[in-house]
Amino acid sequence: MHGQRIIETALSTTRCLLAGASVLVATLFTGPAFADDDGxxxxxxxxxxxxxxxxxxxxxxxxxxxxxxxxxxxxxxxxxxxxxxxxxxxxxxxxxxxxxxxxxxxxxxxxxxxxxxxxxxxxxxxxxxxxxxxxxxxxxxxxxxxxxxDYGISWEIDAREIPGTAADPTTPAWPYGYLAIFPTDTTTQPWNSLPTIPTPYHSxxxxxxxxxxxxxxxxxxxxxxxxxxxxxxxxxxxxxxxxxxxxxxxxxxxxxxxxxxxxxxxxxxxRAAAWTALWTGGKxxxxxxxxxxxxxxxxxxxxxxxxxxxxxxxxxxxxxxxxxxxxxxxxxxxxxxxxxxxxxxxxxxxxxxxxxxxxxxxxxxxxxxxxxxxxxxxx
CATH class of the missing domain: 3.40.50.1580 (Nucleoside phosphorylase domain)
Structure with a gap:
């Protein structure tokens, strides 16, 4: 009988500990506020x-x-x-x-x-x-x-070094040094060309x-x-x-x-106006x-x-x-x-x-x- 009481007490204690642990886990994963509703x-x-x-x-x-x-x-x-x-x-x-x-x-x-x-x-x-x-x-x-x-997701070359300047006298001259990352057109008008592949930025x-x-x-x-x-x-x-x-x-x-x-x-x-026209297809x-x-x-x-x-x-x-x-x-x-x-x-x-x-x-x-x-x- 004494041994049986010890076993029952141990089982009861274990149940309490498991119940407490369940409450703790629920609290941790649902957060302290609006745990039972959608906020x-x-x-x-x-x-x-x-x-x-x-x-x-x-x-x-x-x-x-x-x-x-x-x-x-x-x-x-x-x-x-x-x-x-x-x-x-x-x-x-x-x-x-x-x-x-x-x-x-x-x-x-x-x-x-x-x-x-x-x-x-x-x-x-x-x-x-x-x-x-x-x-x-x-x-x-x-x-x-x-x-x-998004104005910033682009390649940029300093305007003093773009084609058509003293640093790079090749033609055609570029209007500015911003262009899409990996543009489709790399020879005629790179600054007026969308990327060749879907980008990882999504924005x-x-x-x-x-x-x-x-x-x-x-x-x-x-x-x-x-x-x-x-x-x-x-x-x-x-x-x-x-x-x-x-x-x-x-x-x-x-x-x-x-x-x-x-x-x-x-x-x-x-450049901002041209960039907008480029990405929106002129819309x-x-x-x-x-x-x-x-x-x-x-x-x-x-x-x-x-x-x-x-x-x-x-x-x-x-x-x-x-x-x-x-x-x-x-x-x-x-x-x-x-x-x-x-x-x-x-x-x-x-x-x-x-x-x-x-x-x-x-x-x-x-x-x-x-x-x-x-x-x-x-x-």
Whole structure:
């Protein structure tokens, strides 16, 4: 009998230990939050690149204030500068991802894999400021993108050493030193040729959902952006020769170029336009330049591949805080730094203000008519 009690006690202890181990393993692999569900539902997730200062000095501030984003949810793996997701009772949330390719990719993956949010029906609004081509728009304008083009994935030869220069007098002369990696044409126009084989990068060009783009344009195209304009911006844009540069800010549709290098000047701007035309088969129109969007979208594609995100629900908005090249008679350096006698473009505050103004009708419509939006883009 005594031996039997010992055996029963040992078996009971073993069962308790196994049960405890099962709970521990379940906790480790499901995470401490939302272990029994799919996470907090989100109707709209706004992705800005910088915040931390009051309006009008950051992309995030106007959204935070106007939407009453007071619920703070910490997420491991976000930028240490912006470690929390902010939400409101309407299930609109905001992530400040940090600036540049690396930051936004890391932050977006952390958000998707956190298990704290159900993002399967979420509409993602990537919203930030940018430079703009004066041939396509002006400071303060808000541009919704159809195509996202990566500026940086390319071969590059210093412009002083390309064919047609003293360092390489061969012909034909090249217009710039950027070209696709392993271009199909290596003799006639290598700079105007796509790669010979599928690349391992998968992020050179993305096309957004046309139905969502058209819906967003229908909701926002008549927003008056001139109410946020400034005298400084008006004076500066008046120095440009292009009609669209001189015009008041408005909501427009054109495409965006992402690259960590903050390029500037006529020649590099022309390269951006040619690069966009090349990768889109002539269908895209380059107008804004920024540092993040292809990296953000790449992270979203990883989430979509895992069934966690719907790529048909991604919209990209960029407002113009500056031009991507100087006006006639201004140096590229002074145009870039805003440190010459001409002063800066005056476009920063209008761009920040119009980022919210141009996106607000879209956000509000999703919330007000969620019964229609939750199943996909309404007709």
């Amino acid at each position: 907090r539902p989100v109707k709209v997730m706004i992705i800005n690149m910088f915040g931390g200062t009051p309006f009008p000095f950051s992309e995030a501030s106007a959204f935070t204030a106007n939407l009453g984003l007071t619920e703070s949810i910490p997420v491991r793996g976000l930028s240490p500068d912006y470690p929390n997701i902010l939400c409101n009772s309407d299930d609109v949330c905001q992530m400040v991802a940090g600036e540049g390719h690396a930051n936004v990719a890391a932050s977006t993956m952390a958000l998707i894999l956190s298990n704290k949010f159900d993002l399967r029906r979420t509409y993602f609004l990537i919203a930030g400021i940018a430079g703009i081509d004066p041939h396509e728009g002006t400071t303060g304008s808000a541009a919704w993108a159809r195509y996202l083009i 050179e060009m993305y096309q957004l959902n046309e139905a969502l783009l058209q819906k967003v344009l229908s909701l926002t195209s008549k927003v008056d952006l001139t109410v946020n304009d400034s005298a400084a911006a008006q004076a500066y844009r008046g120095r440009y020769a292009e009609a669209k540069a001189k015009a008041p800010p408005s909501v427009i549709q054109c495409d965006t170029m992402a690259g960590d290098t903050w390029f500037h000047g006529i020649k590099l701007g022309e 895209g129109t380059y107008c804004t330049t920024q540092q993040e969007d292809n990296a953000t979208y790449m992270a979203l594609t990883r989430g979509a591949n895992s069934g966690l995100v719907d790529l048909n629900r991604v919209a990209v908005l960029r407002t113009a805080s500056n031009f991507d090249r100087p006006y006639p008679g201004e140096s590229a350096w002074h145009s870039l730094c805003g440190c010459g006698p001409e002063g800066g473009s005056g476009g920063f505050v209008p761009a920040i203000s119009n980022l919210w103004a141009a996106s607000a009708p879209f956000i509000k419509d999703v919330v007000a008519h969620w019964d229609k939006w939750k199943h996909g883009v309404p007709k």
